[in-house]
Amino acid sequence: MDNKLKLDLLRTMLEIRKAELQLAILYKHGEVPCAAHLYEGEEAIAAGVCANLNDKDCITSTHRGHGHCIAKGMDVKKMIAEVCARKTGCCSGKGGTMHMFAPEKGVMGTIGIVGGGMPIATGIGLALKMQKTDNVAVSFFGEGASNNGTFHESLNLASLWKLPVIYVCENNGFATSVSAARSTSVKDISIRALGYNMPGVTVDGNKVDEVYAAAKEAVERARAGEGPTLIECKTYRLRGHFEGDDCLYRTKEETEIAKQLRNPETYWKNCLIIEGVLTEEEYQQMEAEVDAKIAEAVEFALNSPKPEGEDAMTLYHTPLF
Amino acid sequence: MAAKVFTMPRLGQTMEEGSVVEWLVEEGGEITEGEAMVTIQSDKANLEVEAEQDGYLAKILVTEDDGDVEVGTPIAIITDEEGEDFDEDELLAEFE
Ligand SMILES: Cc1ncc(C[n+]2csc(CCOP(=O)(O)OP(=O)(O)O)c2C)c(N)n1
Numbered sequence: 001m002d003n004k005l006k007l008d009l010l011r012t013m014l015e016i017r018k019a020e021l022q023l024a025i026l027y028k029h030g031e032v033p034c035a036a037h038l039y040e041g042e043e044a045i046a047a048g049v050c051a052n053l054n055d056k057d058c059i060t061s062t063h064r065g066h067g068h069c070i071a072k073g074m075d076v077k078k079m080i081a082e083v084c085a086r087k088t089g090c091c092s093g094k095g096g097t098m099h100m101f102a103p104e105k106g107v108m109g110t111i112g113i114v115g116g117g118m119p120i121a122t123g124i125g126l127a128l129k130m131q132k133t134d135n136v137a138v139s140f141f142g143e144g145a146s147n148n149g150t151f152h153e154s155l156n157l158a159s160l161w162k163l164p165v166i167y168v169c170e171n172n173g174f175a176t177s178v179s180a181a182r183s184t185s186v187k188d189i190s191i192r193a194l195g196y197n198m199p200g201v202t203v204d205g206n207k208v209d210e211v212y213a214a215a216k217e218a219v220e221r222a223r224a225g226e227g228p229t230l231i232e233c234k235t236y237r238l239r240g241h242f243e244g245d246d247c248l249y250r251t252k253e254e255t256e257i258a259k260q261l262r263n264p265e266t267y268w269k270n271c272l273i274i275e276g277v278l279t280e281e282e283y284q285q286m287e288a289e290v291d292a293k294i295a296e297a298v299e300f301a302l303n304s305p306k307p308e309g310e311d312a313m314t315l316y317h318t319p320l321f
Numbered sequence: 322m323a324a325k326v327f328t329m330p331r332l333g334q335t336m337e338e339g340s341v342v343e344w345l346v347e348e349g350g351e352i353t354e355g356e357a358m359v360t361i362q363s364d365k366a367n368l369e370v371e372a373e374q375d376g377y378l379a380k381i382l383v384t385e386d387d388g389d390v391e392v393g394t395p396i397a398i399i400t401d402e403e404g405e406d407f408d409e410d411e412l413l414a415e416f417e
Contacts, residue, residue, distance in 0.1 A: 027332055244365070
């Protein structure tokens with residue numbers, strides 16, 4: 001990893017976290033008309049994986065998708081505007097948080113149907129292979145989604161047909177209010193790869209360097225025509241399942257400890273300072289720049305008009321002629 | 322230096338009104354961005370609501386005795402500085 005990439009990873013993670021914290025406030029102010037599932041604490045996964053991708057590589061994302069969008073290059077202004085249902089959003093404010101797309105950047109949807117992104121990414125992988133490109137598709141999904149039938153169907157076909165797909169399981173310990181221990185037959189999701197005859201690895205999803213390295217290997221395999229990989233990233237969902245979740249299914253102490261010990265920005269910032277790639281002053285500068293960028297995006301969203309009734313039937317289909 | 326109105330937050334898709342259960346910071350006390358400032362009862366749950374900035378809880382407008390108020394109703398005034406002057410009528414005018 002060169003120094004520029006190391007710093008870019010930190011900046012991307014900061015952008016994701018700061019955007020999420022602002023969206024939490026916008027939600028409380030009534031600017032987000034839909035449930036908001038925030039990604040705070042999981043940002044190393046999106047950043048580490050997407051740093052291996054170019055604009056022609058595609059991702060499918062989830063109900064917890066803001067971080068994937070930012071990491072894959074969606075304009076953060078358009079992202080925040082979409083979540084706030086503004087006309088200037090990436091889908092004209094009619095999709096909202098769980099229907100965000102930026103095909104020019106390879107963002108093929110923040111899909112609210114749990115497990116829904118895996119077959120789509122598999123299909124994209126088939127298309128990319130048939131078109132003889134060396135591009136890849138990545139599907140992000142939770143450990144809860146890995147218990148869905150679509151996981152089995154997708155991994156089986158992708159392995160059989162050696163499709164260029166990377167399945168990235170974000171194991172944050174919970175599916176809504178149900179802990180992984182109560183819903184999932186295995187401790188490590190990656191072991192399930194064995195059943196599909198593909199490589200499976202588990203990494204610490206709070207360490208962006210580990211995520212990056214695992215994704216790099218998987219992306220290289222996929223580009224070389226060697227087929228799919230399952231990557232499990234262990235992480236922790238610092239916020240509730242959605243904003244307004246009282247989290248009665250876990251203790252406050254547990255969450256506080258996770259907040260202290262498993263902060264991906266602090267980890268990576270410290271690594272870079274120890275390595276001499278970053279100084280504390282440079283970090284402060286980066287943080288201020290990110291704050292300004294997110295503040296500008298929030299202002300842009302709040303100053304943008306909402307869709308009108310007459311917009312209801314437009315933009316749903318690509319015109320055929 | 323600036324003063325801001327803190328309104329009854331929306332804490333869920335179906336929440337239209339809520340009540341103050343407890344202020345976790347005294348009137349005039351210091352608040353820290355991201356730290357719990359007030360417990361609110363929504364239609365579904367009791368939730369701790371975090372301060373949105375560093376500053377001071379200059380004035381409490383709604384207490385546990387007031388019962389339910391609509392989402393968006395001013396419940397407190399926040400200032401950047403301790404003991405900062407503010408014009409309450411002017412701040413609240415836009416909420417009338
Ligand atoms: C098919 C389907 N079933 C149920 C839901 C309701 N639902 C939304 S998110 C969620 C939990 C998802 O958990 P996980 O896949 O682990 O992702 P996480 O929320 O932890 O990121 C559920 C059950 C849904 N959106 N779609």
